[in-house]
Amino acid sequence: MNGDWLIRGRDGRLGVYLPTGDAVECRAEYVPGGAWTPARRVGGDQVVEPPPALGQGDDSYTxxxxxxxxVRGEHGLVHSTHFRPRLAALDWVPVGHPDRTGARTGPPAVAVDGRGRAHVFVRARRGGVGMVAQKEKGGWxxxxxxxxxxxxxxxxAVTGESGLVELFASVDGGLLHWRQEEPGAVPVLEEAVETPVRPGTLxxxxxxxxxxxxxxxxxxxxLCAWRPGGRPVAVLASAGPGPVAAVRCVLDGHDCTLLAQRSTSGRVAFAAYPTECESAGAWWTxxxxxxxxxxVVSLARDAADRVVAATYAPSTGTLRLTRRKDEPGLALEAWREV
Structure with a gap:
C-alpha cells in the first residue's frame, strides 16, 4: 500500500485499509480503544487492483x-472518499489515465491539500509523472x-504543514522533488539530488x-532522510528490506519522529529521534x-494521542496492534491480534 493504511478518523476511531485480490477492505474500532468491526468492502462492488494509494486531509477524510x-488490456484509475471509518465509503469514481488510455503504468500516490482536495499522481507511459486534482466545488x-x-x-506524496502538496520520485541514481508554489497551483519540479536509492523504499x-x-x-x-534544499543524511542502518512507516509524536516532551520497519529477523523494529534532527542519532529496538x-507496518496516533502500531500479513490475513504505554519512553503494550 502506498501511504499510511492505519488512520485515525474524524470521530477518533482507528481504521485500517487492507487490499484483497480484487478490492480494498476496511475495519474500524467500534469505539476508540475498543473492539474492531469485521472487514467490509470499500467503494461498492467494482473490481480494483492492488496496491491502493491512501491519503488523509486535515478534515480526517480518507x-x-x-x-x-x-476494456481488454487497459486500465483506469478510480477514487473513493471515506468520511468516517464506521460509515460506508463513497463508490469508486473514475478519474482517468495519465495517457488518456492504456495499461497500468505504476502504483498511484495521493495527497490531500489544505483545502481538502485530493491530488493523484502516477507514472506516465513515457517515464514522466501525471497528476489529476479535485476541483474545489466538485469534479476533477x-x-x-x-x-x-x-x-x-x-x-x-505528502502535504506539508503549510497545506501545500509535495511529491517525491526516484530516478536512476537520484531523487526528484515537486512542490506547489501556492494553494491550488500545479506542483513544479523544483529540485533533484544525486543519491543511490533502493527501489520500493520511499x-x-x-x-x-x-x-x-x-x-x-x-x-x-x-536508511536516509532528505529534505529539499539540503543533502540526504544517513539516519541509521536499515532494519529490513522494505519501506519504513513514520509518524510524528511527543516523547518525553519532545517533538519526535518515530520510525518502524519489519526487520530481517521478522519482528518490528522501532527507532525515534527529535524531528528534523537526524544528527541526534537513533537506534532500533x-x-x-x-x-x-x-x-507490512503502519503507525498512527489514537484518540488519546498515543502512538499505535499495526502489522498486517496478506498471506495469513492477520492484523495485530500495539499501543504506547502511559509511561516515559517508548514502552509498548503486548501485541494483540484483532
Missing amino acids: HLVSWRPT DPWRDLKGGDVGDELA RALATSAGAGTLFYTDESGE ESGPQLPADA
Whole structure:
C-alpha cells in the first residue's frame, strides 16, 4: 500500500485499509480503544487492483485511489472518499489515465491539500509523472504532465504543514522533488539530488511548513532522510528490506519522529529521534512476534494521542496492534491480534 493504511478518523476511531485480490477492505474500532468491526468492502462492488494509494486531509477524510480494469488490456484509475471509518465509503469514481488510455503504468500516490482536495499522481507511459486534482466545488481538473524522465514506478506524496502538496520520485541514481508554489497551483519540479536509492523504499512525512522529509534506503543499506534544499543524511542502518512507516509524536516532551520497519529477523523494529534532527542519532529496538515476509507496518496516533502500531500479513490475513504505554519512553503494550 502506498501511504499510511492505519488512520485515525474524524470521530477518533482507528481504521485500517487492507487490499484483497480484487478490492480494498476496511475495519474500524467500534469505539476508540475498543473492539474492531469485521472487514467490509470499500467503494461498492467494482473490481480494483492492488496496491491502493491512501491519503488523509486535515478534515480526517480518507482518500483512496486504485487501478481498475476497463476494456481488454487497459486500465483506469478510480477514487473513493471515506468520511468516517464506521460509515460506508463513497463508490469508486473514475478519474482517468495519465495517457488518456492504456495499461497500468505504476502504483498511484495521493495527497490531500489544505483545502481538502485530493491530488493523484502516477507514472506516465513515457517515464514522466501525471497528476489529476479535485476541483474545489466538485469534479476533477484535466490531467497535467508534471514532466520528469525515467521516473521509477514508486512515488511518495505528502502535504506539508503549510497545506501545500509535495511529491517525491526516484530516478536512476537520484531523487526528484515537486512542490506547489501556492494553494491550488500545479506542483513544479523544483529540485533533484544525486543519491543511490533502493527501489520500493520511499516514504514521505510532513515535518515542517517548509518541506516534508523523504525517507529511503540507499544501495549500501543505510536508511536516509532528505529534505529539499539540503543533502540526504544517513539516519541509521536499515532494519529490513522494505519501506519504513513514520509518524510524528511527543516523547518525553519532545517533538519526535518515530520510525518502524519489519526487520530481517521478522519482528518490528522501532527507532525515534527529535524531528528534523537526524544528527541526534537513533537506534532500533525490536518488538512483537516474528512476522511473515509479506507483513507490512503502519503507525498512527489514537484518540488519546498515543502512538499505535499495526502489522498486517496478506498471506495469513492477520492484523495485530500495539499501543504506547502511559509511561516515559517508548514502552509498548503486548501485541494483540484483532
